[in-house]
């Protein structure tokens with residue numbers, strides 16, 4: 001039978017498994033098996049050449065039993081309705097795992113910002129906010145950055161929303177520039193959270209960070225800062241990649257040099273002649289592998305060839321359900337996306353709290369609070385996995401879904 005590469009249906013299956021293990025009945029699965037709201041919008045943009053192009057965008061709001069929904073917005077040619085649904089469900093799980101007062105959401109636009117001018121990207125960002133404005137807001141649904149979106153795009157979106165709402169609504173969106181109410185530490189938060197998970201997983205497997213060989217797929221917000229943190233911790237980053245290829249040096253790559261040369265879309269390999277493919281990168285001999293790019297990268301086809309002892313998912317959905325089973329059966333410790341990448345939304349929550357109170361924290365305060373959240377989350381998931389003898393993904397889903405399920409139950413929805 002062909003492997004299920006559909007992110008939405010494969011997520012549904014794990015959620016059902018987690019709810020069964022927690023003892024909920026079919027009604028709870030009926031509620032949580034897809035988003036409560038799924039918005040599709042069309043955004044007309046006058047391009048630089050004077051022609052009009054109409055882009056399709058989405059906002060999926062999975063469940064708001066716990067509180068407002070929260071999740072990033074991606075600009076990518078492969079954005080699809082099913083991908084948005086799955087990503088919104090993962091946000092519910094993430095918020096549950098790190099115990100935030102949110103449900104999950106996700107948004108996206110089918111576009112390739114690498115082929116667009118800054119003026120066109122700004123019009124598209126503002127058009128998207130106008131299109132979804134009735135459904136989002138600081139107490140309803142709070143967007144943030146994701147693949148190929150950044151703090152500048154968050155600033156344009158916040159400005160557009162502020163013009164429609166009362167002037168200045170910093171709590172409408174997170175991942176903003178610091179001068180517009182962004183939080184210290186948000187830009188590096190996803191990588192910080194992944195770093196904590198890498199270190200905790202390494203302890204469990206008796207691997208010393210000093211000298212550990214690390215491979216990272218993706219050199220954008222998550223991957224590039226992670227490479228920096230890893231090399232600062234004494235590890236040897238022997239492979240990195242972007243959408244165009246990968247770099248490999250068994251003696252360790254010069255991460256500061258690569259960071260300096262990457263562009264705002266996380267592209268750097270185009271500057272080099274000796275590259276390998278993303279698939280070859282994933283199969284390199286290393287201690288720790290971190291997929292930090294896109295979905296469905298480790299599948300039943302290549303899971304047998306992964307040589308790392310630990311896989312930590314910085315990206316959302318890089319490993320299929322079948323590959324998760326293969327890796328776990330092979331004794332590889334897999335730290336799943338909904339746990340490993342939860343640092344971003346955690347500091348987004350801190351940003352929203354600071355916006356709401358109008359009082360701002362130092363980077364040390366933010367990092368200290370993030371560290372406590374991530375360590376507690378890792379311990380909770382690891383304990384469930386070991387005591388129940390189940391894989392870390394199912395354990396993370398069990399920890400993550402419980403808060404929303406209980407909130408829905410207390411509200412009398414189920």
Ligand SMILES: NC(=O)C1=CN([C@@H]2O[C@H](COP(=O)(O)OP(=O)(O)OC[C@H]3O[C@@H](n4cnc5c(N)ncnc54)[C@H](O)[C@@H]3O)[C@@H](O)[C@H]2O)C=CC1
Nearest residue numbers: 147148218219220221222242243266292293315316341344
């Ligand atoms: N930015 C954030 O705060 C968070 C990001 N994530 C996840 O981390 C992953 C990466 O996101 P960011 O670093 O924010 O995005 P980014 O846009 O900053 O970087 C994306 C990286 O992936 C590479 N890439 C894109 N398409 C690719 C392909 N087809 N094959 C191989 N590489 C490809 C790009 O070249 C770039 O290096 C995504 O799965 C995202 O959902 C998860 C939690 C929070």
Ligand SMILES: O=C(O)CCC(=O)C(=O)O
Nearest residue numbers: 071072144146344345348
């Ligand atoms: O920072 C946020 O609110 C959401 C981040 C996000 O989209 C994710 O964790 O996938």
